[in-house]
Each structure stands twice: as C-alpha cells, then as structure tokens.
Amino acid sequence: MATDVPEDRRAAAEDAPILIVPYMWVGDFVRNHTAVQLLNARFPSRPVDILTTARTLPLVDYMPGVRKGLVSELPRSRLALAKQRELAARVRAERYGTAIVMPRTWKSALVPFLAGIPERTGFVGEARFMLLNDARWGERKLDRMIDRKVALTLPKDTPLPTTFPPPRLEVSASEVLTWRERRRLAHAGPTVALCPATVGPGRRWPVERYGALARRLGDEGVSTWVLGSLDDRALAAEIVRIGGSAVHDLTGPDLRDAVLALAAVNAAVANDSGLLHVAAALGTPTIGIFGPSSPFLTGPLNALAAAIEPDVAVCTTCGRADCTRLEHRRTEDIPLAPVHAAVTRALDRTATETAS
Numbered sequence: 001m002a003t004d005v006p007e008d009r010r011a012a013a014e015d016a017p018i019l020i021v022p023y024m025w026v027g028d029f030v031r032n033h034t035a036v037q038l039l040n041a042r043f044p045s046r047p048v049d050i051l052t053t054a055r056t057l058p059l060v061d062y063m064p065g066v067r068k069g070l071v072s073e074l075p076r077s078r079l080a081l082a083k084q085r086e087l088a089a090r091v092r093a094e095r096y097g098t099a100i101v102m103p104r105t106w107k108s109a110l111v112p113f114l115a116g117i118p119e120r121t122g123f124v125g126e127a128r129f130m131l132l133n134d135a136r137w138g139e140r141k142l143d144r145m146i147d148r149k150v151a152l153t154l155p156k157d158t159p160l161p162t163t164f165p166p167p168r169l170e171v172s173a174s175e176v177l178t179w180r181e182r183r184r185l186a187h188a189g190p191t192v193a194l195c196p197a198t199v200g201p202g203r204r205w206p207v208e209r210y211g212a213l214a215r216r217l218g219d220e221g222v223s224t225w226v227l228g229s230l231d232d233r234a235l236a237a238e239i240v241r242i243g244g245s246a247v248h249d250l251t252g253p254d255l256r257d258a259v260l261a262l263a264a265v266n267a268a269v270a271n272d273s274g275l276l277h278v279a280a281a282l283g284t285p286t287i288g289i290f291g292p293s294s295p296f297l298t299g300p301l302n303a304l305a306a307a308i309e310p311d312v313a314v315c316t317t318c319g320r321a322d323c324t325r326l327e328h329r330r331t332e333d334i335p336l337a338p339v340h341a342a343v344t345r346a347l348d349r350t351a352t353e354t355a356s
Contacts, residue, residue, distance in 0.1 A: 016097025017047040017067065021112065021122075023103055023145075025199070026255070026274025027298075029056045030281050031146050033063050033167035034301060035100065038153040040065040049094065051111075058256035059278070062169040070094070072111075079107060088114035100152050101132065104139065121152055146301055166301040167281040171263040179260040185248070190347050191223045193262055193279065194239060195270035197232040203272050205289045205331045205339075207235050211242025212336050213269065217343065218246030225250045225265065227258045227275060267305065267346040269339060271331070272298055280304060285346035287339060291331030305349075306342035310334055 018039055022032045032050060039048050052060055052069035060069035072087055074080055084107075092115040099112035104125030112120045113131040120132045123139040136156060142148045150164055180186065196210045214224040224243060226236040228251040236249040250261055262268055262278055267285045270276035272293045279286040280302035287306045288299055295307040310333035315323035317330065 014097075015045045016095060016118075017049055018043065018098045018100065019070070019091065019094070019096045019112070019117065020048065020050045021099060021101045021103065021108055022050060022052075024053050024056055026056060026059070027277040027300075028102075028145060029059055030167050030169070030274070030277040031149060031301070032102070033065075033169070033281065034146060034164050035102075035149045035153045036063060036065045037165040037168075038150060039100075042153065046097070049096075055255055058254070058259060059169065061256075062171055062259060064168060064170055074107075079110075084110050085114060087111050091115035091117070102149060102152065106131065123148070123152070144297055164301060166303075167277070168283075169259065169263075169278065169281040171260060171282065176260055176264045179257075180264060183250075183257075185225075185264075189221045189223060190266040190350070191225060191264070192217055192343060192347070193265040193268040193270075193275075193284075194224055194226050195228060195268060195273060195275040195279070196226065196235045196239065197228040197275075198271035198273035202292050203290075203331060205271055205291075205334060207238045208242065209334075209336050209339070210235075210269075211239045213340055213343070214239055214243025214247045216336075216340055218244050222246070222347070223248070225261055227251065227261055229253065229255075266350050267343055269343060276300060277302075285350060287342045287346065289331060289334060289339065290329075291334070292327045292329045294326060305346040308334055308338050308342060311338075 020032055022029055036048050047067040048065060049067050050069050051072050054071055057069050057071055060066050074083055088111045091111055096117045098119040099117045101109045101122030104123050106126040106128055109122055109128045109131035119134055121134040122132050124135045124137055129135055139148055147160060150160055194210050196207055198204050217224055224247045226239050226249050230253050232251045236251045240247045240249055258275060259278060262284050263282050265284060268279040269287045270279060271289050276288050277300045280300035285305040288304050290307060290309045310329045312333050314321050315328050316333055317328035
C-alpha cells in the first residue's frame, strides 16, 4: 500500500498484523469478510484482526481468515476521549502495522492514530489528513459499500477487480446439532427462518404477511423460526399469533443464536437487513425482500435464492407509471404469493440436492 511511513518502519511491518476498523452494523460487518479475504490473499503472512462490538463479536468466530476480534464499546454520540485512549492502548499492544479504516468519520480514525499504527488507510472523509497517512479519494464515485471496502484493501489508485470473493461464515455441523439439542428444536420436516426486522420501517415487509407466510408454511408441514433481537419480540409475537403452533419465537440478545439458527434451517426469508447478509454468507438458501432499496446496491454479494421487489404498474407513492425513484418503492406492495413461491422453490431445490 502506498504510504509515507519511513522505509525502516515499512520493513519492520512486513509480517505485522492488520486491523480492520469496520462499520458495526451487522450487515456491513458481514461484508467485511470480503475485505478480509482480499487482505489474506495479498498478505498471507500477516494476521488480520477486526474491531468489533460485543453484539457483532460472535460473527468473528465464524469468519475464516480472521485471527481475532477486539471489542470496542465506544459511544456513538460523543467523542469520549478517555475511552478512545484506553482502546488505543490495547490496540498499541497488538503491534499492528496497518489499520484499514472503513467508516469515513473523524472519530473512527482516532484510535489507530493514537495507537501509533504506522500505516493508516482510509478515505479522506471528514478531512482526516492528520489522522490518516494513506488517505484515499474517490469514495463517492463508488456506489456500493462493498466497492468502498474492496478499494481500501488495494494499493492506492488500483482499479477494482471485476469480481470479489463473497463473504463466508462457516459453522460446524456439530455446533449446530449441539445448539438444536440445547434449544430442544428437533423437527422432522423442513424449517424456514423468518427475519422481520430491519433498519427503518420503510424496508420492513408487513408483519401480517410474515404471519400469513408462517401460517401457510405450517399448513404444508414446514416449521418456522422467527429470528431477531430483543427489540423484535413484538414482531415475533404477532407472527406467532397469526402463524400458529408451527412458529417458534427465537428472538433474543445473543447474535450467535441467530447465526446458528440460520445455519440450521433449510431456507430463510429476510428484509434488507443484517440477518439477510448473515444467512446468505452461511450459504443458506435466502429470499431477500427489497422495497426502497436495491439488491445490487445494498444486498449481499452472495447469490440469493430470490430477490423479491415490488412489481406495480403505477407507483403507489407518486402515482406515476414511469416512476424509477428507488425511495418511492414500498415493501407493502409485495404480496404474499411471490415470497411463498420463492420459499417453495428453495425448499424443493434443497430436498432434491439432499436426495441426490
């Protein structure tokens, strides 16, 4: 990577670990595994660590190529300089040679600077010239978050590759089995995960339709698990009420439970959310529901079993037949039928692959 680090410091850092400072939202955190794989390939002798919150820490255990996660609980709404210095001291002890700072905020680059990491790469962002010594331009020319992440793993001014390695989360079958036994979730037939939460209500498929999907799948002998955080308990309760006895509320405080559940199921249905990225990275057949967002811009890099988008003749927001504004699209305009059909196809495909 291009840098103004002195020659002797660069030589000393040839086998030094690399620290990724990521966005901490679950979906963005999963996307970081593409960057991890590119760094592993480029620097095979350098371990890669990642800064994480307690919530996203379980994901690190399932990311091949990541040595470890360093837990940071810095407040989002204020600088908290004392806590920044405490974290910087922990980071300094790890003797990192490079920090890849994914967020564009001034605050996100402060810990690598205070820790004295020799090479600090990131986009200029909030005029971070003092904090970064490998400052990059051109962030706003890259439409996708994944493109920005990849750009920071490459030498300065290097064109993006035409293809990227998709994120991978790897969970052992034995861990899934142990988890199922502990949760008493034995089921002879297929199981589908429902992930009704998302950031922003505009991206949320109506909970009533999740409930109706659960009801229909239950009538067909398919069990459903509702996944999410404690904040999603009300959504889960409504889905259970509508869906009936074949629905299980598995919402809870530990993201690890959701990871293991998504590794165990035969298919998953999710809004454009963090759990959509988790399911896809696990290789679980995943149906993504997209309203005012795009599978290309914000969806997983992994292939989806189906990406369901509104298909209406006239925009229900502005009333125009030729409307192309992404923010006008509504998940409410996605009916039950195409989602149920996509789940059925995914389950049939999985059954066929298992039988063969």
